[in-house]
Amino acid sequence: MSDIVLKEVSKSYGAVSVLDKVSMHIQSGEFIVFLGPSGCGKSTLLRMIAGLEECNDGEIFIGGERVDQLPPNQRGVAMVFQNYALYPHMTVRDNMSFGLENVKTPKAEITRRVEDAARMLEITQLLDRKPAQLSGGQRQRVAIGRAIVRDPKAFLLDEPLSNLDAGLRVRTRLELAQLHNRIKATMIFVTHDQIEAMTLATRIVVMNNKKIEQIGTPMEIYARPATRFVASFVGSPAMNFVPVAAVSDVGGKAAITFAGQQPVQTAVPVAGLPTGNLTLGIRAEAARITHDGTGIKGVADVIERLGERTLVYTKLLDGTILVAEDEGISTIQPGDNVSIALDGNAAIVFDAAGKAFHAAV
Amino acid sequence: MSVAESRNPDLAATQAPAKMRTMKALDIGGLILTLITVIFAVLWAFPIYWGVITSLKPESQVIAKTVEFLPRTWTIEAYWQVLVNTMIGRWYINSLITSLGVTAITLATSALTAYALSQLRFPGRLVLWYLILASFMVPLTALIVNHFILMAQLQLINNWMGVILPQLIHPVVIIVYKNFFDSVPKEYREAAKMDSASEWRIFSRIYLPMNWGVTTALAIVTFIGAWNNFLWPFLAVSKPEMMNVAVGITQVNDAFGVQYARELAAAILAALLVAVLYLIFQRRVTQAIMLSAGVKG
Numbered sequence: 001m002s003d004i005v006l007k008e009v010s011k012s013y014g015a016v017s018v019l020d021k022v023s024m025h026i027q028s029g030e031f032i033v034f035l036g037p038s039g040c041g042k043s044t045l046l047r048m049i050a051g052l053e054e055c056n057d058g059e060i061f062i063g064g065e066r067v068d069q070l071p072p073n074q075r076g077v078a079m080v081f082q083n084y085a086l087y088p089h090m091t092v093r094d095n096m097s098f099g100l101e102n103v104k105t106p107k108a109e110i111t112r113r114v115e116d117a118a119r120m121l122e123i124t125q126l127l128d129r130k131p132a133q134l135s136g137g138q139r140q141r142v143a144i145g146r147a148i149v150r151d152p153k154a155f156l157l158d159e160p161l162s163n164l165d166a167g168l169r170v171r172t173r174l175e176l177a178q179l180h181n182r183i184k185a186t187m188i189f190v191t192h193d194q195i196e197a198m199t200l201a202t203r204i205v206v207m208n209n210k211k212i213e214q215i216g217t218p219m220e221i222y223a224r225p226a227t228r229f230v231a232s233f234v235g236s237p238a239m240n241f242v243p244v245a246a247v248s249d250v251g252g253k254a255a256i257t258f259a260g261q262q263p264v265q266t267a268v269p270v271a272g273l274p275t276g277n278l279t280l281g282i283r284a285e286a287a288r289i290t291h292d293g294t295g296i297k298g299v300a301d302v303i304e305r306l307g308e309r310t311l312v313y314t315k316l317l318d319g320t321i322l323v324a325e326d327e328g329i330s331t332i333q334p335g336d337n338v339s340i341a342l343d344g345n346a347a348i349v350f351d352a353a354g355k356a357f358h359a360a361v
Numbered sequence: 362m363s364v365a366e367s368r369n370p371d372l373a374a375t376q377a378p379a380k381m382r383t384m385k386a387l388d389i390g391g392l393i394l395t396l397i398t399v400i401f402a403v404l405w406a407f408p409i410y411w412g413v414i415t416s417l418k419p420e421s422q423v424i425a426k427t428v429e430f431l432p433r434t435w436t437i438e439a440y441w442q443v444l445v446n447t448m449i450g451r452w453y454i455n456s457l458i459t460s461l462g463v464t465a466i467t468l469a470t471s472a473l474t475a476y477a478l479s480q481l482r483f484p485g486r487l488v489l490w491y492l493i494l495a496s497f498m499v500p501l502t503a504l505i506v507n508h509f510i511l512m513a514q515l516q517l518i519n520n521w522m523g524v525i526l527p528q529l530i531h532p533v534v535i536i537v538y539k540n541f542f543d544s545v546p547k548e549y550r551e552a553a554k555m556d557s558a559s560e561w562r563i564f565s566r567i568y569l570p571m572n573w574g575v576t577t578a579l580a581i582v583t584f585i586g587a588w589n590n591f592l593w594p595f596l597a598v599s600k601p602e603m604m605n606v607a608v609g610i611t612q613v614n615d616a617f618g619v620q621y622a623r624e625l626a627a628a629i630l631a632a633l634l635v636a637v638l639y640l641i642f643q644r645r646v647t648q649a650i651m652l653s654a655g656v657k658g
Contacts, residue, residue, distance in 0.1 A: 052551050073557035085548035089570045098566070099556030150556075 002028045002063045002076075002153035002186045004049065009058030009068075011044055018044050020210040021058070026154075026188065031180050034190045035197040036207035037233070042190050043158055045207070049188065050079050050156050063153050073102075078147035079156040083163060084139045086131040086146070092118075093127040096146045110149075117148040120182070137168045144179070154186040161196060173199060194234050198222065206230045223346075228354035231281050237311060240287060240322045244278040244349070253359075254349060256280050259318035261296040266344040267359030277352040282322075284311060286346035289326040295341040298322065300332050314338055416440065416626040423621045439622035440630070443613060449630060451602055452609035455521070456634075459594070459605055460587040462525040467534055467583050468576060475538030476564050480550060490539075496532045502592065509596055519603045524594050528587055534579050541572045578649035581642045585635050606631040 004026040011019040019041045026032050034042035047053040049060060051072035060068040067075045078099075086095050093114055100110045118124045121141045131139055140160055147155055161169045161176075177200055180187055191197055197204045198218045206213045206221060206229075214226040225231035231239040246257040249270045255263040258280070266280070289312055298314035301321065310330035314322050324340045326332060349357040415423055416439050418432040443449055477483070478490050508527040509518075517523030545568060553563045569576065591607045598604050601612055613620075613627040639646055 050551075050555065052554070072551075072555045077555075079552070079555050081548045081552060083546065083548055085546070085552035087549065087552075087567055087571070089573075098553075098558070102557040102559070102562060146552075146556075 003061070004154060004186065004188070005059075005061040006045075006049075007059040007061075009045070009048060009060060010056050011041070011048060011053060012056055017210055019048075022212055023058075024205060024212065024215060026186060028186055029184045031177075031187045031189065031200055031202045033197040033201035033204045034188065034207060035192065035194060035204050035233070036213075037192060040207045041210050042192075042205075042207045046079075046156050046158055046188060046190050049075075049154075050077055051075050052079075076153040077156055078150045078152035078154075079158065080140075080143045080147055080160045082159045084131075084143040084160075086139055086142055088131050091128050091130055092123065092134070092142050092145075095131070095142060096127075096149050099146065099150050113149045113151075114145075117145045120148070121145050121179075135168075136164050137172055140164065140172055141175075144176075148183070152185070154188065157187060157189045159190055159192075161191070161193075169196075176200060194236070198234070204234075206233065208233070224356070224358050225281075225348070226356055228279070228281065228350045228356065231348065231350070231356065235283060237284050237323045239281045239283050239348075241350070242280045242282070242316065242320050242322060243318070244280050247273065247275075247278065247349075256347070256349070258296060258316065258320075261317065264296065264342045264344055264347070266347040266349070268347065268349050268357050269360060273349060273357055274351045279350045281348040281350055281356070282342055282346060284323040284325050286343035287322060287324040287340050288343075289324050289330070289332065290339045290341045293339050295339040296322075297337065297339055300334050300336045300338050303330070303332060303334055305330070312338060314340060412625045412629060416622050416629055418622055420620055420622050439620075439626035442620075442623050443627045443630060447609070447613055447627065448601055448604075449606070449609060449627065452604050452606045452631075453634075455524075455603060455609075456588055456605040456607070459521055459524045459528075460584050462521065463528045463587040464580050464584040466525065467529050467531050468580055470529065471531060471534035471579075472538050472569060472576070473564070475535045476542055476568060478535070479539045479542035480563075480568070481560070493532045493535055496530065497536075501527075501530070505593065505596065508593070512597060517597075519598055519600045521603075523597045524605070527593055527597075528590060531583065534583065537575060537579060538572070541575050542568055545571060574645075574648070577642075578645045581638065581645050582649040585638065585646070588635050 006022055006024050008021040008023055009019060010017070010021055022041075022045060034045060036042045044053055048055055048068075049062075051067070051070060051074075055068045058068070059066055062075055062077065086092075087098065090098065096114045096117065097110050100113065105113075114127070115124070118127055121144060123138065123141050123145060126134060126138055126142070131142070134142065140163075143160065144155075157176075161172055164172055173196060176189075180200075189196070189200060198221075201218055203215060203217055204221050205215050208229050214221060214230045216224070216226075221230060221234050225234065225239075228241070232241070242258055244256050245259045246263075247270065248255045248257070248263065250265060252269055252271065253266060254268045254270045254273060255265045256278075257263045264280075296316065298316040300312050301315045302313040304311040304313070306328070308328045310326040310328060310332070312324045312326055312330070312332055314324055316322055322340065324338070332338060345359060347359075351357070414430070414432055417435055417437065418429075419434055419436050419438060422429065422433060474493075478486060478493075504527075512518055512523045512527065515523070517526065549567055549571070550563060553567050558566070588605075589607060590605075594605045595608045595611075598608060601609070604612070610624070610627040610631050613624050
């Protein structure tokens with residue numbers, strides 16, 4: 001039982017507010033990812049859970065016990081730092097044992113735990129090496145090993161993959177997912193990389209500007225973003241946003257018209273939609289190039305050939321750029337007139353404040 | 362250059378002698394510089410050389426009116442006389458104990474002070490830091506009368522502790538340590554905190570071992586400074602058996618009258634340990650001097 005509950009947690013440095021009344025409930029065994037741009041407060045929130053930053057306001061519970069007034073070592077959590085923070089003058093074994101020695105764990109027990117963790121992470125052969133003699137991936141595993149031996153209620157990982165090269169990052173990501181499946185521990189992972197978030201998380205917490213924008217499973221975040229920020233932050237290429245010229249009611253659903261284009265029927269209910277200053281959001285895979293001339297019209301501006309698909313950056317009549325998809329082997333050239341069919345079922349409408357209106361589930 | 366040579370042999374031909382002229386000019390410049398360096402090196406080393414060969418001459422040859430750059434008769438008589446007839450062994454022990462004491466206590470207290478100033482947050486931290494910086498401006502000699510009175514009141518004159526205590530104030534050691542502790546990434550401290558380490562464990566198992574290099578460098582210069590210190594040990598000690606080497610060699614004259622070979626033999630014996638230490642730890646000493654000057658090696 002290692003649920004983590006945050007109740008209206010706030011943090012400020014002097015007059016500068018960093019987090020404003022953040023609340024969430026993390027279930028035991030979940031792999032939660034805090035995702036957001038630099039400076040959104042995600043690392044600060046993680047450090048507050050760890051006890052490395054004080055809360056100005058609010059409460060934090062770990063495993064049912066209130067911990068926000070406790071020092072880091074009494075919260076039962078372990079942290080993996082961005083730069084791993086392995087003590088450079090100690091061997092891997094000493095690094096992993098250090099925490100257990102501090103709490104006077106019997107030597108035999110320390111040896112057993114270190115060797116078990118080393119076996120699990122396949123670093124047994126590295127135990128007598130110093131951190132400088134390890135590769136980036138090996139250091140990362142040792143840092144996780146140091147956390148595992150303490151048998152914590154939760155693992156807190158602060159951008160642990162960001163120091164690895166691209167290939168190693170993918171491999172380590174997979175290993176991390178396998179590790180979570182094996183030990184079923186609660187993990188909180190901070191990243192600004194949406195691919196890491198989408199591939200690792202059971203739920204993603206998208207943060208922006210001191211607060212939580214949305215909490216949801218990766219597919220909820222991707223397919224039903226709560227705000228325009230979430231829609232733009234998650235997904236590559238970013239979601240298209242096209243200004244809405246007019247909305248008409250067709251059978252209770254919104255038919256959207258763009259400047260100089262034919263209406264696009266969406267599945268978004270008209271009821272509840274505000275009037276004026278709306279934006280339609282649609283992902284590239286829901287905007288397909290048609291070869292029979294149907295759909296909205298534009299001129300191909302930039303072509304990105306990705307192999308399995310082609311992205312066509314299309315300039316619409318009002319000058320808005322819309323990214324559409326074509327087959328991998330596409331004959332479209334920059335300057336060609338193109339037609340795009342939008343999948344109205346995948347369309348989302350955003351109001352002026354960025355709030356999303358979706359099709360009914 | 363190579364392109365010009367291949368395309369225009371005439372140009373290359375005119376350029377080649379110019380290049381040689383430049384190299385010759387450089388060679389002559391370099392030669393003059395080397396000569397000047399050698400002259401200064403000889404001027405610097407000559408007194409040491411003269412001291413060593415004088416100490417290896419018989420006393421009768423030392424006072425001869427002719428200048429002799431090598432002894433006619435080689436002898437270690439002067440060294441033997443100093444070793445047998447003075448308390449140099451005892452002075453060596455005194456110097457070793459007081460210098461090691463000064464080094465160990467200075468480093469321990471300075472490292473702890475620097476750690477507290479660098480890593481802990483407590484009321485008056487900044488005031489303490491500025492006081493340490495300000496103490497830089499007070500030369501030790503300005504306090505020497507106060508030190509003497511204090512040590513006399515504590516009845517520590519003619520006592521190892523009396524020699525050691527006033528030499529423990531080394532603000533530069535605290536400053537250098539603090540700079541190094543400041544530069545340790547804060548994640549190490551945070552990781553140790555999460556690992557349930559106490560402040561003492563963080564200091565002794567993380568911060569100090571991570572800065573062994575600077576500790577070694579500071580230890581060597583502090584030791585050499587304490588070994589060579591003359592003024593305070595000269596004031597704090599009057600009994601010959603409590604003197605250190607630097608003070609003790611002034612007694613050689615009293616023991617033998619004017620006996621140059623023996624005085625120089627005593628001086629060489631006094632400097633020997635420091636010279637050997639310096640030769641072994643040259644790089645560390647240079648590093649320590651750079652650290653004290655604010656240059657990180």
